[in-house]
Amino acid sequence: MTFLDLARRNVSRHWLRSALAVTGIVIGVVAIATMGILGNSIGLMFNDMVSDVGDTIVVSPAMSGTGGDKLTKRQVDDITRAAGANRVITIPFASTFDKMSVGEKKGGTMIYAMPAGDIPLLLEKEAGTYPRDTGSGCMIGSRLAELNKETGLKLGARVTIGDETLRVVGVLKERGMGFDINPDYAIIVPYSWYSRHYDEDRYDQVVVKVRDVKDLDVVKEGIEQKMNRREDVVSVMDTKAILESVFAAADSITVFLLGIGAISLIVAGVSILNVMLMSVTERIKEIGVLRSIGTRRREVMRMFIYEALILGVVGAVIGGALSFGAGYVITAVIVENPDYLFNPTSLLYILFGMAFGIFTSAASGLYPAWKAAQLNPIQALRHE
Amino acid sequence: MPVISFDAVTKVYPLPAGDVVALAGIDLAIEKGEFVLVMGPSGSGKSTLLNIMGSLDVPTSGEVTIAGKRISGMDDDELTLMRRDHIGFIFQQFNLIPLLSVVENVEYPLILKGRRNGSRERAEEVLAAVGITETHLTHKPGELSGGQQQRAAIARALVNDPDFLLCDEPTGNLDTKTGTAIMDLLARMNREEGKTVVMVTHDPRMTEYADRTIRMVDGRLA
Ligand SMILES: Nc1ncnc2c1ncn2[C@@H]1O[C@H](COP(=O)(O)OP(=O)(O)O)[C@@H](O)[C@H]1O
Ligand SMILES: [Mg+2]
Numbered sequence: 001m002t003f004l005d006l007a008r009r010n011v012s013r014h015w016l017r018s019a020l021a022v023t024g025i026v027i028g029v030v031a032i033a034t035m036g037i038l039g040n041s042i043g044l045m046f047n048d049m050v051s052d053v054g055d056t057i058v059v060s061p062a063m064s065g066t067g068g069d070k071l072t073k074r075q076v077d078d079i080t081r082a083a084g085a086n087r088v089i090t091i092p093f094a095s096t097f098d099k100m101s102v103g104e105k106k107g108g109t110m111i112y113a114m115p116a117g118d119i120p121l122l123l124e125k126e127a128g129t130y131p132r133d134t135g136s137g138c139m140i141g142s143r144l145a146e147l148n149k150e151t152g153l154k155l156g157a158r159v160t161i162g163d164e165t166l167r168v169v170g171v172l173k174e175r176g177m178g179f180d181i182n183p184d185y186a187i188i189v190p191y192s193w194y195s196r197h198y199d200e201d202r203y204d205q206v207v208v209k210v211r212d213v214k215d216l217d218v219v220k221e222g223i224e225q226k227m228n229r230r231e232d233v234v235s236v237m238d239t240k241a242i243l244e245s246v247f248a249a250a251d252s253i254t255v256f257l258l259g260i261g262a263i264s265l266i267v268a269g270v271s272i273l274n275v276m277l278m279s280v281t282e283r284i285k286e287i288g289v290l291r292s293i294g295t296r297r298r299e300v301m302r303m304f305i306y307e308a309l310i311l312g313v314v315g316a317v318i319g320g321a322l323s324f325g326a327g328y329v330i331t332a333v334i335v336e337n338p339d340y341l342f343n344p345t346s347l348l349y350i351l352f353g354m355a356f357g358i359f360t361s362a363a364s365g366l367y368p369a370w371k372a373a374q375l376n377p378i379q380a381l382r383h384e
Numbered sequence: 385m386p387v388i389s390f391d392a393v394t395k396v397y398p399l400p401a402g403d404v405v406a407l408a409g410i411d412l413a414i415e416k417g418e419f420v421l422v423m424g425p426s427g428s429g430k431s432t433l434l435n436i437m438g439s440l441d442v443p444t445s446g447e448v449t450i451a452g453k454r455i456s457g458m459d460d461d462e463l464t465l466m467r468r469d470h471i472g473f474i475f476q477q478f479n480l481i482p483l484l485s486v487v488e489n490v491e492y493p494l495i496l497k498g499r500r501n502g503s504r505e506r507a508e509e510v511l512a513a514v515g516i517t518e519t520h521l522t523h524k525p526g527e528l529s530g531g532q533q534q535r536a537a538i539a540r541a542l543v544n545d546p547d548f549l550l551c552d553e554p555t556g557n558l559d560t561k562t563g564t565a566i567m568d569l570l571a572r573m574n575r576e577e578g579k580t581v582v583m584v585t586h587d588p589r590m591t592e593y594a595d596r597t598i599r600m601v602d603g604r605l606a
Contacts, residue, residue: 002495009483289479292440293540294468294496296461377440381479 003299007306010279018311021268021275025315026322028265029357033323035261036349038330039254041340046247049239056239057083057208057220058180062232070094070202071234075227079206079234082226083219088210091118092203093181094194100187101160105151109144110186111161113194122207123183128155128170133192137169143184145171159187164197179239180207216240261353268315269360276308276368287372288380297373304372308365315361316354323350385452386413387547387580388437393446395432395603406432407443408603414548414582419574421591422584424600430584431552433600437582438473438550439466451547468496472541474551474570478533480525486536487511487521493544510539514569531562538569548580549573555587567593 011018059079061069071079071092080090093114100109114122116133123139131137138159145154153159157168172183195201208223210216220236227234280287287300327346332338340346395407406429414420422430435441436448439455442463448455451470455463467473480489490507494500508521514535525533534554541549551570555563571593573579583590591597599606 006481006483013483285479286481286483289475289481291464292438292467292473292479293493294464294544296464298461299496378435381440381475 003303004306007303007310010283011307011310014275014279017275017278021272021311022315022318024268024271025265025312025357025361026319028261028268028360029316029319029353030323030326031261031264031353032258032356033261033320033350033353034326034330035254035257036352037323037327037341037346038257038334039251040343040345040349041331041335041337042247042250042254044340044343045335045337046243049243053178053180053239054243055210055213055216056180057210057216057223058237058239058242059206059208059223059227059234060204060237062228062235068202070200070204071206072202075233076203076206078226079208079223082223083208084215084222087212087215088208088219089118089121091115091122091207091209092191092205093118093207094191094200094202094204095181095186096194096198098161102148102151102153102157105148105153110182111189111194112181112183112186113189113191116190116192119188119190121209122181123175123188124173126171126173128168131169131188131190133190136164136166136193137190138166138193139170139172139188140168141172141184141186141188142174144186147185161187162197166193179237179242180205262356265356265360268357269364272308272311272361272364273368275311276304276365277371279307280304280368280372283372284375284380284383287375288377288383291375291377292381301369301373304369305362305365308361308369309358312358312361312365316357319357320350320354323353386449387416387451388412388414388582389449390436391447391449393436393443393448395429395436395441396444405603407436410446410603410605412598412605414580416547416580417574417578418596419571419581419594420583421594421597422582422600423586423588423597424606428600429603430600432603434550434552434582434584437548438471439463440473468493469544470547472544472546472549474534474537474541474549474554476553476556478525478530478537478557480533480537480540482525485522485524486516486528489525489536490539490543493540497544507539507543510543511536514539514542529562530558531565534558534562534566535569538566538573542573542579546579548582551581551583553584553586555585563587 061071076090076092083090091114093112095110095112097108098111100107116131119130125139126142131139140153155168155171159166159168166189172188175183208219210219216238220238223236290300327341327350328338331340390410390412393407393410394405397404397406410433422433424430432441436443437450439450442455450466453466455466481492484492487504487507490511491503494503494506511521516532516535516539520528520532525536528536555566558566567590570581574581
């Protein structure tokens with residue numbers, strides 16, 4: 001039997017009230033931890049993406065430029081030269097959305113076109129072969145293939161686009177979201193076919209892949225200086241910059257969500273304060289008795305702080321466990337990579353949420369505990 | 385040397401409507417082993433006197449010496465430790481801690497004093513001495529009769545072996561028969577253990593237990 005014991009008994013004597021206070025802490029801890037994990041996962045995703053595609057520069061026609069919304073073959077060559085042909089691989093491509101049909105089945109699809117020889121430089125294949133510039137072969141994205149397994153859009157199938165029929169000679173590996181092209185749901189055709197079919201000899205964008213990531217800035221600058229000497233003809237974006245701008249938004253959202261978590265913990269703190277003040281008021285007489293038989297102020301204070309701490313620790317432990325579950329859901333479902341949960345920083349966010357929960361509880365218990373300790377023993381004894 | 389001595393002790397409660405003089409100059413000495421009754425009408429200052437003896441309260445003026453220590457100038461912690469180490473309180477309303485079992489209530493002052501080793505045995509021993517049977521040890525105070533609760537409260541007051549017991553109307557909440565049994569118990573503690581007892585009571589029959597009776601009127605000794 002100790003002060004901790006007394007505190008524990010009082011917490012469980014009013015278990016419903018205690019449970020409500022604990023629930024507040026649980027919510028706060030989970031809010032902080034999950035928001036932290038989400039933010040951290042987004043950051044990790046960013047790093048992974050940068051290391052995956054950080055070597056890519058995408059050159060597009062400048063939006064304000066006078067050169068139209070496409071790039072000519074000459075401009076593409078200029079870009080290659082400006083980048084330093086030995087330092088980079090340039091892949092110009094065009095894209096459009098068009099109707100297609102496979103047998104009876106009709107639908108729409110994204111079509112990407114690039115020089116047949118460049119396709120292997122940008123896209124990996126899962127099955128079949130890459131199409132050639134001559135002939136009418138095409139490739140399909142992995143997701144498109146998967147979605148249309150039943151309808152017959154697969155290796156060897158015939159796809160009709162407009163009045164022409166293409167043969168699926170290859171299936172691409174899944175590539176995920178990209179900042180150059182998103183081939184997973186698309187059909188890839190050789191540029192020669194595209195050019196003839198759509199009567200078009202210009203390109204939408206140029207993907208510039210730097211052989212050595214260190215050259216990225218030099219290459220970017222080279223292209224900009226050469227192409228935009230007089231006016232803005234092209235806009236040059238490296239994927240890192242694109243990723244940064246996207247993730248900067250994600251970052252501020254994370255800060256906002258963390259703020260919500262913190263506010264919910266503060267609300268929880270207020271509810272603990274309330275519970276503790278009730279506990280003190282109800283026990284004025286008991287405090288008087290404890291004081292009259294020789295319990296010092298600091299011991300009374302300790303007893304009430306223990307009470308707040310019990311609520312906080314229980315809330316933090318439950319909250320920590322739930323955060324782990326919620327973190328799994330976030331990383332597995334939203335970010336699609338549960339490994340991010342086991343990243344030290346993610347786990348640290350759980351600990352941080354728990355610590356903050358305990359701290360909030362202790363802080364909320366401080367004033368009621370002090371109040372209890374300051375009670376005049378005689379008046380407290382007389383209290384009914 | 386007296387275990388309690390009062391020298392010109394006053395206690396004044398300043399109230400907006402005017403000062404209330406609860407003690408108007410008390411000189412008093414209580415010797416070790418005495419059984420002293422304090423009697424007097426309601427509001428005459430009996431409880432105030434006992435609270436100051438118990439270092440629960442401090443006088444407005446005058447000198448109080450308890451167990452050889454002057455309490456003037458003591459801070460709250462020192463006064464609290466006086467209560468813990470030298471004084472046993474027994475209240476009219478028993479005042480056991482409802483969260484603790486009977487034996488834990490008695491153990492509590494020992495634990496406060498850091499005497500954890502053997503505290504349970506010591507508590508059980510004192511409870512047996514005041515006539516609480518073993519089956520009641522783990523009950524909560526509310527499950528006991530008034531007389532049993534007051535016995536437990538006496539055990540709690542005795543467990544730290546205080547210099548004296550202060551009892552403020554200890555039988556006021558009990559029927560006559562139970563009250564008499566409690567008085568017998570306190571008288572036995574005084575006689576057999578040599579415990580000094582100061583007791584406030586309204587019951588004139590109690591005078592037969594006491595060595596002497598102090599009568600109070602309007603904050604003075606009559
Ligand atoms: N805390 C207090 N504030 C103001 N007046 C008090 C206080 N305590 C006691 N008194 C007054 O002091 C006087 C003595 O009270 P008390 O010692 O309780 O008397 P008794 O125990 O003999 O009935 C009474 O007039 C009472 O109203
Ligand atoms: Mg009184």
